[in-house]
Amino acid sequence: MVSGTMTWFLVAGLVVALIVVSMAAISIGSVNLPVGSVWNVVGARLTGSASGDPLREQVVWDIRTPRVLVAAVVGAGLSVAGVTLQALVRNPLADPYILGISSGASLGAVLTVAFGATALGGLGVTGAAFLTAVLSVLLVYVLAQRGGRLLDSRLVLAGVAVGYLASAATSYIQLRVSPTELHGLMFWLMGSIAGATWSDVGVPAAVIAVCTAFLLLQGRNMNALMAGDDAAAGLGTSVRALRIALLVVGSLLTATAVSVVGGIGFVGLMVPHATRFLVGGDHRRVLPVAMLLGAVFLVAVDIATRTVDRPNELPVGIFTTALGVPFFLWLLRRRATGGS
Amino acid sequence: MRLDIAGLTAKIDAKPIISDVDLTAEPGQFVGLVGPNGSGKSTLLRTVYRALRPSTGVVSLDGRDLWRMPAKQAARHRAVLTQHGDLGAEFSVGEVVAMGRAPHKGLFDRDDAADRAVIDESLKRVDMLWAADRLFSTLSGGERQRVLVARALAQEAPLLVLDEPTNHLDVRTQLGLLDLIRSLGLTLLAALHDLDHAVAYCDHLVVLQAGRVRAAGAPLEVLTPEFVGEVFGVRAHIGDHPITGRPHIAVASFESPRP
Numbered sequence: 104m105v106s107g108t109m110t111w112f113l114v115a116g117l118v119v120a121l122i123v124v125s126m127a128a129i130s131i132g133s134v135n136l137p138v139g140s141v142w143n144v145v146g147a148r149l150t151g152s153a154s155g156d157p158l159r160e161q162v163v164w165d166i167r168t169p170r171v172l173v174a175a176v177v178g179a180g181l182s183v184a185g186v187t188l189q190a191l192v193r194n195p196l197a198d199p200y201i202l203g204i205s206s207g208a209s210l211g212a213v214l215t216v217a218f219g220a221t222a223l224g225g226l227g228v229t230g231a232a233f234l235t236a237v238l239s240v241l242l243v244y245v246l247a248q249r250g251g252r253l254l255d256s257r258l259v260l261a262g263v264a265v266g267y268l269a270s271a272a273t274s275y276i277q278l279r280v281s282p283t284e285l286h287g288l289m290f291w292l293m294g295s296i297a298g299a300t301w302s303d304v305g306v307p308a309a310v311i312a313v314c315t316a317f318l319l320l321q322g323r324n325m326n327a328l329m330a331g332d333d334a335a336a337g338l339g340t341s342v343r344a345l346r347i348a349l350l351v352v353g354s355l356l357t358a359t360a361v362s363v364v365g366g367i368g369f370v371g372l373m374v375p376h377a378t379r380f381l382v383g384g385d386h387r388r389v390l391p392v393a394m395l396l397g398a399v400f401l402v403a404v405d406i407a408t409r410t411v412d413r414p415n416e417l418p419v420g421i422f423t424t425a426l427g428v429p430f431f432l433w434l435l436r437r438r439a440t441g442g443s
Numbered sequence: 444m445r446l447d448i449a450g451l452t453a454k455i456d457a458k459p460i461i462s463d464v465d466l467t468a469e470p471g472q473f474v475g476l477v478g479p480n481g482s483g484k485s486t487l488l489r490t491v492y493r494a495l496r497p498s499t500g501v502v503s504l505d506g507r508d509l510w511r512m513p514a515k516q517a518a519r520h521r522a523v524l525t526q527h528g529d530l531g532a533e534f535s536v537g538e539v540v541a542m543g544r545a546p547h548k549g550l551f552d553r554d555d556a557a558d559r560a561v562i563d564e565s566l567k568r569v570d571m572l573w574a575a576d577r578l579f580s581t582l583s584g585g586e587r588q589r590v591l592v593a594r595a596l597a598q599e600a601p602l603l604v605l606d607e608p609t610n611h612l613d614v615r616t617q618l619g620l621l622d623l624i625r626s627l628g629l630t631l632l633a634a635l636h637d638l639d640h641a642v643a644y645c646d647h648l649v650v651l652q653a654g655r656v657r658a659a660g661a662p663l664e665v666l667t668p669e670f671v672g673e674v675f676g677v678r679a680h681i682g683d684h685p686i687t688g689r690p691h692i693a694v695a696s697f698e699s700p701r702p
Contacts, residue, residue, distance in 0.1 A: 189531070190531070194531060320550050324545070326534070326538070326541075327545055329530050329532050330528075330530055330531075330539070331528075331530075331531075332494065333523070333525040333527075334528070336492055336494040337521075337525065337604070338518055338542055338545050339515040339516075339518025339546035340514065340545070341514050379533055383533070383534065384532045384534035384538055385541070
C-alpha cells in the first residue's frame with residue numbers, strides 16, 4: 104500500500120509539474136517568448152498591473168493562456184471521466200472515447216450547433232452533448248452485458264459500434280449543413296484545442312471540480328464497486344444509486360470536455376492506468392492524482408501538436424490516439440493472457 | 444448475533460426462485476445451506492447480504508429487520524464472502540481489506556490509526572499479514588479467499604455469510620479455509636457444495652430443493668441415506684471418519700458397483 108504521505112508528495116510534485124509545463128506551453132508558439140516575459144505578463148495580469156507590452160500581452164494572455172488552461176481542464180476532466188467509467192462498468196478498458204461516449208456527446212453538440220437550440224428542446228451545446236452521452240452509455244451498457252456481467256470483448260465491441268454510429272450521424276449532419284466546412288467536422292471527430300478562448304475555461308473547470316469533489320466522497324464506495332456488485336452490497340454500498348450517480352457524472356464530464364474541444368481519445372484510458380501504477384487502486388488516491396496527471400499530460404501533448412510539424416499545427420486527437428492505441432492493444436493483450 | 448429468516452420469497456424477473464423459506468442461526472452457530480444446483484442457495488444468501496430484496500418475508504438480526512436498516516448499518520452487522528472474488532482493477536491486499544472499514548466510516552472520515560490496526564489484525568488472524576503490500580491478483584485462490592475473510596473481519600460484523608467459499612480450491616486449502624472460518628467465533632451461514640464438509644463442520648443444516656426448505660436440523664438427523672438419495676440423487680453412506688473419528692458421509696452414484 105502506498106502511504107498517504109507519498110501520495111501528497113506526488114500531488115505536490117504534479118502541481119509543480121503542471122505550472123512548469125503550462126509556462127513552457129505559453130512561451131512556445133509561432134512566436135517564441137522567453138519564459139521570463141511570460142511570467143511578467145501572467146504576474147501582471149494576476150496582480151492587476153500593466154506589463155507594458157500590449158502585443159506580447161495579447162499573445163500571452165488572450166491567446167495562449169486560455170488555450171493552455173483549457174488543455175489542462177480537459178485533460179483533467181477526461182482522466183476523471185475515465186476513472187468514473189472504469190468503476191461504472193468495472194472494467195479498466197473503459198474510456199469515454201473507446202466506449203463511444205465522446206462520439207455520442209459530439210452528436211448532441213453538432214445537433215445543437217447545426218439546427219439551433221430548438222433541435223433538442225432548448226438545450227445548450229453542453230446540455231445536448233450530456234443528453235446524448237447518457238444515451239450512449241446506456242446503450243453500450245445494455246449491449247455489452249450478458250447475465251449481469253460485462254465481458255471485455257462485448258464492452259469494446261459495443262463501444263466501437265455505438266461510437267461509429269454516432270460518428271456517422273455527426274458527419275452526415277455536419278456535411279448536410281455546411282458541405283465545405285471540413286474543419287468543423289475534423290474538430291468533432293478528432294478534437295482540437297486550438298482556438299480555445301477564456302469563455303471555454305470557467306464553466307468546464309467548475310463542472311470538473313464539482314464532479315471530482317463528489318467522486319472523492321464516493322471513493323470508498325467506488326472501491327467496493329470494483330469488488331463486484333454483490334460484494335459491494337455486502338460492504339454497505341447502495342449499488343444502484345452509486346451506478347446511476349457514476350453514469351451521470353461520467354457522462355457530464357465527457358460532455359463538458361467534448362463540447363469545448365471535440366472528441367479527444369484515450370486520455371481517459373492512459374492516465375488512470377499510469378495513476379494506478381503509481382498509487383494503487385484506492386480511488387481516494389487515484390482521483391486527485393489522475394486529475395493532475397491528466398492536466399499535465401494534455402498540456403504536454405498540446406505542446407507537441409504545435410512543435411512537431413512547425414509552423415503547422417496538428418489536431419491534438421491525432422497525438423493522443425497515436426499514443427493510446429498501442430497502449431490499449433498492450434493492455435488488451437495483457438488482460439487476455441493474464442486472466443482476470 | 445441471531446439470524447432469523449421468516450416466510451421469505453424472492454423473485455428474479457417475476458419468477459419466484461425461493462418460496463416461503465424459514466431459517467434460524469443461533470449466535471455462534473455454523474449453519475450450512477445445502478441443496479442441488481439451482482435450488483436457490485445463492486438467492487437466499489443474496490437476500491441476507493442485501494443484493495436482492497425479498498418480495499415477501501423478513502430477514503432479521505437479533506429481532507431487527509435487516510432490510511429496514513440503512514445499508515451501512517446492515518453492513519456493520521453482517522459481512523459476506525461472495526462467489527466471484529475477482530476485482531475490476533488492481534488493488535493491493537491491504538487496500539482490499541481496507542474496503543471492509545467502509546461501513547464504519549462517514550462521508551468525510553479518513554482512515555485513521557484505529558482502522559489500520561483493525562486491518563493488520565484481520566490480516567494476522569488469517570495468516571496473510573505478510574502479503575499486505577502484494578497485489579491481490581498475484582495471490583493463489585486459497586490466499587485470495589483468506590484475504591476476503593480478512594476483509595469480512597475488518598467489517599467487524601458478528602454474522603458472516605459465505606457463498607460456496609471452497610469453490611475452485613484444492614483439498615488442503617478447502618479444509619484449511621473451513622477450519623479458519625469456524626475458528627473465528629462468528630455466526631456463520633454458508634452455502635456448501637460438499638456434503639461431507641457440511642457434516643464435518645456445520646452445527647445445523649438447511650436443505651433447499653427447488654427453492655423450498657426440504658429439511659432442517661442437525662446434520663446427521665437430516666442427511667439420512669434415503670433423504671440424500673431423494674434430494675441429491677446419489678447413494679450415501681454415513682459412518683465415522685477413519686482419520687478424525689467425526690461423522691463422515693460417503694457418496695456414490697446409483698450406477699456405481701457395490702463392493
